[in-house]
Amino acid sequence: MTAILGNEKALDIPRGPVTATVIVMGQGDEDVVLTAHAIDAGTTVRSPRPTTVQLIDITGHVELGVEPRAGGVFAPGTLLLLTLRGTEGTEVRLPELDVAGRGPRTLVAIDVCDERTLAVAAVNPRGERPLPPLAAAARSEGRARLGVDQTEQTVHLAVLVDLSASMRLALADGRVAAALDVIAGLSHVIGEGRELTAWLGLAEPIAVPASEARLLAGATVEEAARHGSGIGFRAAPRRSLAASPSVTYIVTDGVPADLADLPISGPDTHHLVLTGDGFAAPAGLPASTLPATGGRSAVDHLLTTPGALAELVASMLAAVPIAAHPAVTRTVDGDH
Structure with a gap:
């Protein structure tokens, strides 16, 4: 089951391990680092590669974000696609995001609802204001x-x-x-x-x-x-x-x-x-x-x-x- 993470509300997914991956559209993946910040020390975070984060035991609030590997801001034309995969075949995607010229930013927050459920919400739901x-x-x-x-x-x-x-x-x-x-x-x-x-x-x-x-x-x-x-x-x-x-x-x-x-x-x-x-x-x-x-x-x-x-x-x-x-x-x- 694949769900698109919209602007209005959080999505519920089964509680369990979550793997997050960011794909860089039109640019090399080597320019982007996917980050995870866990408030609760009980959450296990692994990063097998710069564009992937594995959350093994989610026990509290976690924020997922991206940052340019070299610091500063993302290069012109940088478009990101973030996907979270959980248990029972669940998949949550964030709509394609233009981060050109932007610095590090938080994209998604994950919270524990109860013993069986996690809530996933977009932190920056609205994108750039349109310009010519x-x-x-x-x-x-x-x-x-x-x-x-x-x-x-x-x-x-x-x-x-x-x-x-x-x-x-x-x-x-x-x-x-x-x-x-x-x-x-x-x-x-x-x-x-x-x-x-x-x-x-x-x-x-x-x-x-x-x-x-x-x-x-x-x-x-x-x-x-x-x-x-x-x-x-x-x-x-x-x-x-x-x-x-x-x-x-x-x-x-x-x-x-x-x-x-x-x-x-x-x-x-x-x-x-x-x-x-x-x-x-x-x-x-x-x-x-x-x-x-x-x-x-x-x-x-x-x-x-x-x-x-x-x-x-x-x-x-x-x-x-x-x-x-x-x-x-x-x-x-x-x-x-």
Whole structure:
């Protein structure tokens, strides 16, 4: 009998020995270690190989998890399939799980119900929040760069998109959308991971209606088209765009005229995301460049050009005050 372990409740299986095996889809098994943590000292745990755990005498709470063998986070494209086999031909499977860019995590908990029954439950029943391909790749790259699923302390993220007439091409060819997708992905590592504050920049900022991170690029570009371009862009508006501590990413095609008004230190920092490679940010102000791609999709360029996304993500993390501070991996992360 095979049962799929869902999100709603635990499954009961006959009490007895349990063998757990993890299969790594599309990657080598040598990159993954299956772990077991038994609360009760009476439980016998054996690991004949890195991807297999045998629980001989389960006398109390046991948690099964996975971790990258080399430490840090799992490689891009890592998909796991966990199977538990018990007595009387029982088999329990956890739905295929994408752990790319994630650190060690607990997957399943086993508890003793009575003399005849064990209860098996998913610890992380909900998977990753869905993101567009580039945002998901940026999320994985950010986790790999920091070595954690999500930083212990989050910062508030805001995006200010320059609506000057010179930005029309970057809006039309997808470079602005690509930058927004990367920021959306990073928000799941360093930010709130749910909503981002997006603004359109003219003389005064115009708020983009709140949306989930996965919808950020589309909502912002659509709102920009509705308002059209203008003059008088201010990179340092008179009003605060995010709660403190914060990082405001300014997507523009040149160095703003009011650059001197931007704070570059303290709890609230700014970071230029330049959509052209003909400008250089002044010393002291973090900046990233998303160069023109000669008509090629900026999303495709970042996803397929070796090192392009890694370089962009590394530079975009430079503005984050907590990036250099200790962080933790969240193994029970709800819906992040």
